[in-house]
Amino acid sequence: MVYKVGITGGIGSGKTAATDYLANTKQIVIVDADVIARQVVEPGTSTLLAIVDHFGEQVLLENGTLNRQYLRQLIFNSPAEKKWLESLLHPLIRQQIIAELKQATSAYAVLVSPLLFETDQHLLVDRTLLIDVPESVQIDRACQRDNMTKEQAQRILATQMSQEEKQQRADDIINNQGSLQQLYAQLDQLHQQYLGFAHHD
Structure with a gap:
């Protein structure tokens, strides 16, 4: 290890x-949690679909990517929504971090x-x-x-x-x-x- x-x-x-x-x-080798956090919600991922499903189409920008600023405002004002989003994203981000750390040479x-x-x-x-x-x-x-x-x-x-x-x-x-x-x-x-x-x- x-x-x-x-x-x-x-x-x-x-x-x-x-x-x-x-x-x-x-x-x-640098594993960047912020980069991974962006990757797990790229267009076409099931995670992004789940977010759109939950918050509605307005969380997307015109080019189909996540409107982070809008989402940030949403969860900033709602602890329950923040919790929902974190419980979706954090396990995925964690899995990916573990995988990338394992591959480090x-x-x-x-x-x-x-x-x-x-x-x-x-x-x-x-x-x-x-x-x-x-x-x-x-x-x-x-x-x-x-x-x-x-x-x-x-x-x-x-x-x-x-x-x-x-x-x-x-x-x-x-x-x-x-x-x-x-x-x-x-x-x-x-x-x-x-x-x-x-x-x-």
């Missing part, structure tokens, strides 16, 4: 910068997931790494990158597990307030550590 590291962090924390670096310079594999702790995906990995930045930085980055308003970014943060709780639950923490160079230096150190763990596993 390949040694598995779970990477998480809130919006704008720099998860993508971290995993791109590990993939490109260390040749580590690198020294260790990385599962990157914004909801690593919230969805119990941390149980699929041997060790967890939190990419940590102050909330104010997260909000600034999310606004710049995703053209969000401050309020939207704050609302998303409010629905996620608190930074404090993530810090307590993570095995390793990288502070990503500084430059990319500083992020890479911290990743270099952890990479060596993970190679050691993988070797002894």
